[in-house]
Amino acid sequence: MEAVNLKVQSDAPGAKEGEGENRIYGSLHYGKNWPDNVYSGQGATLPDGVNPADGFHTYAIEWEEGEIRWYVDNLHYATQTQDGWYSQYEKEKGLVVNAEGAAPFNEKFHLLLNLAIGGSWPANANYGGVADDDYPKTMLVDYVKVYRCGVDRWKGHGCSSHSEFAKLVEGHEAPAILAADDSYAEGPTLEIFTDTLNAALAYASYDPVNIVEHKIAQEDERGSVLEITKQNGAGNLYFRSPVTDMTEWKKNGTLVFDIKVEEGADTELLIKMDSGWPNTSDYVVPKSNVGEWKQVKIAIADILDSDNSFAPGAQADPKAVNNILVFEPQGAMTFKLDNIRFER
Structure with missing residues (x-):
């Protein structure tokens, strides 16, 4: 249960000038360990546009096996079921598996009441950004109560209170688990994307505020290309891979790709290879003119020998790269990619 930036100018679709932020959210966070976790949720407003910051309200979460529901002032506004969440973990080195049942929401959790800045x-x-005035901030809590269903004490079935007006949160499907086999990286050329993504890889994204989009677009004389759009804020698109030994590629390999910037030519674009945060190496891609295709060549050694810009001293492990390429604009940018490959 969350609310952010209450009473500042709302950025809700159709919000009028001077209309204060008044939404509350019910959200779930799940998937894998950060930064490969995901979240899903639903926002709601109180009747008559009442702002949650103007008075006390009663917030509740009902949690039963395979289903979680959110309420405010006895109004049921959102539901998510286990069909829309998942849990994956590394059972042993390089072997990722799906957790069973309603994981991760089949374990004991602690209750946290938190007022955070930023x-x-x-x-x-x-x-x-974060305002530097109007402090201190205060969250007032009158009471906290926990109830257990008397019909089914351990699974919680039989005590739910549903509303037909509540939104069903779709959530996320579990991403495909890649085979623990790096033989795809053998040979003089490793095709990453040419019309389609290499079948040994999978798309993924670090996108904490839903500002990264990607799609396959059609380009004259090229056919299918990969288009990536990112707004201001943190986020990237990357290609998940089996844990791959890149030591031989580092000796004489080159990353080659074609890029066409549609918007944001002045935005810095980082290319990364990583072995799990913070063990990441990144390199600044030379800038391109808007609307022109350009071929870029970068020595793999130049990437892997570079530090993580956000955690100085940390680098990817060439023997164990599990996100073989990451594209991360440092601001708003739309660009297209084609013929992404490693050559040696």
Whole structure:
């Protein structure tokens, strides 16, 4: 249960000038360990546009096996079921598996009441950033109560209170688990994307505030290309891979790709290879003119020998690269990619 930036100018679709932020959210966070976790949720407003910051309200979560529901002032506004969440973990080195049942929401959890300043979500919503005035901030809590269903004490079935007006949160499907086999990287050329993504890889994204989009677009004389759009804020698109030994590629390999910038030519674009945060190496891609295709060549050694810009001293492990390429604009940018490959 969350609310951010209450009473500042709302950025809700159709919000009028002077209309204060008044939404509350019910959200779930799940998937894998950060930064490969995902979240899903639903926002709601109180009747008559009442702002949650103007008075006390009763917030509740009902949690039963395979289903979680959110309420405010006895109004059921959102539901998510286990069909829309998942949990994956590394059972042993390089072997990722799906957790069974309703994981991760089949374990004991602690209750946290938190008033926080900053973070990816509030800092990238409404005005952006964090105001440096109007402090201190206060959250007032009158009471906290926990009830257990008397019909089915352990699974919680039989005590739910549903509303036909509540939104069903779709959530996310579990991503495909890649085979623990790096033989795809053998040979003089490793095709990453040419019309389609290499079948040994999978798309993924670090996108904490839903600002990264990608799609396959059609380009004259090229056919299918990969188009990536990112707004201001934290986020990237990357290609998940089996844990791959890139030591031989580092000796004499080159990353080659074609790029066409549609918007944001002045935005810095990082290319990364990583072995799991913070063990990441990144390299600044030379800038391109808007609307022109350009071929880029970067020595793999130049990438892998570079530090993580956000965690100085950390680098990818050439023997164990599990996100073989990451494209991360440092601001708003739309660009297309084609013929992405490693050559040696």
